[in-house]
Amino acid sequence: MQSTLTATQLQQVLLLIEEAHNAPNAQALRQCVVYGVGAMVESSSCAWTELKSDLFTTTTATATVVDISDKDVDVNESIQLFNRYASQHPVIARAVHSGNANAQSISDFLTRSEFQNLELYQYLYKHLHTEDQLSVGFVENGYVTGLSVNRATWGFTENERSLLNHVARCVFPFYRILQKDNHSETENRPMVETYMGIITEQYQVLGITPREGDVLALIARGKSNKQIALAFNISEGTVKKHVENLFRRMEVNNRVSLTIKAMTMIQIGRHL
Known part of the structure; x- marks a missing residue:
């Protein structure tokens, strides 16, 4: 779209x-x-x-x-x-x-x-x-x-x-x-956390690597490069490279557009 x-x-x-x-x-x-x-x-x-x-x-x-x-x-x-x-x-x-x-x-x-x-x-x-x-x-x-x-x-x-x-x-x-999931733990989990898991599982739909899926999931959570680096115990330079690759693969130029496009492409409901 x-x-x-x-x-x-x-x-x-x-x-x-x-x-x-x-x-x-x-x-x-x-x-x-x-x-x-x-x-x-x-x-x-x-x-x-x-x-x-x-x-x-x-x-x-x-x-x-x-x-x-x-x-x-x-x-x-x-x-x-x-x-x-x-x-x-x-x-x-x-x-x-x-x-x-x-x-x-x-x-x-x-x-x-x-x-x-x-x-x-x-x-x-x-x-x-x-x-x-x-x-x-x-x-x-x-x-x-x-x-x-x-x-x-x-x-x-x-x-x-x-x-x-x-x-x-x-x-x-x-x-x-x-x-x-009215009676499951999912009901009480923040929905964005559920989305993060789905991104990680459905990274192939987006044409990205598993690590890029991990990075994208945290970008969707609003995390900075520094926070992502700490989460995965990698350098900020490596995170920056992953972000650049995501921008190129998804044909966007900012984190908001990246998140919106990823959400749209995955169309999560088809995979539940």
């Missing part, structure tokens, strides 16, 4: 990922991401939603989780309305039928008048001040999990799509870990 993010945005994304990966449980991760994305993208609110993916064969959906950044919203009422009209949502429909996980907006599929004519809009989104919505998600084990940015205006930029894609591709795999 070609990044259109600025250096500042990449840094913001990495900080959000760090915070999310250290969340103690799934709810804390969801709330962290919802509020973090809302601070980075112009929006009326952001939401994390989960619902059964068989909604297109039934009259209503069943949303099991809804976290929204707008504290004035009646969440229970919103869940009921969303359950009733979710089958009209074009982005959800596309995700269920095609498995497309990239960020897409309602305006990619409908005209503004078509959207406003939907009951989904008239009974729910209109009252949430949502004239368009950008969503990214995944379908797994009969459920659709989605992260959405709601906006009071029409349309989203490619930059905003890229930002949401970066966040989702780095956060969703760790959310899967929390869901799958």
Whole structure:
């Protein structure tokens, strides 16, 4: 995926990922991401939603989780309305039928008048001040999990799509870990530590050596060359050489871009 993010945005994304990966449980991760994305993208609110993916064969959906950044919203009422009209949502429909996980907006599929004519809009989104919505998600084990940015205006930029894609591709795999390991030690381990182990195991996916994988794992943890040298009992010069090799192999020129690209390439969820 070609990044259109600025250096500042990449840094913001990495900080959000760090915070999310250290969340103690799934709810804390969801709330962290919802509020973090809302601070980075112009929006009326952001939401994390989960619902059964068989909604297109039934009259209503069943949303099991809804976290929204707008504290004035009646969440229970919103869940009921969303359950009733979710089958009209074009982005959800596309995700269920095609498995497309990239960020897409309602305006990619409908005209503004078509959207406003939907009951989904008239009974729910209109009252949430949502004239368009950008969503990214995944379908797994009969459920659709989605992260959405709601906006009071029409349309989203490619930059905003890229930002949401970066966040989702780095956060969703760790959310899967929390869901799958509810009663294991993994739940209480910082998520970035779990990521470090996965980098070390999946270094071949990135086309790097095992030692470069070790170095990259600590770079993802925010460690300096000196700290990495102490961790592996090697010289700072050797660490510097590993970092230069990583930049060259991954075709990046800074540590933030290196971490984001590695996370994206590995697509951790496919290996769990």
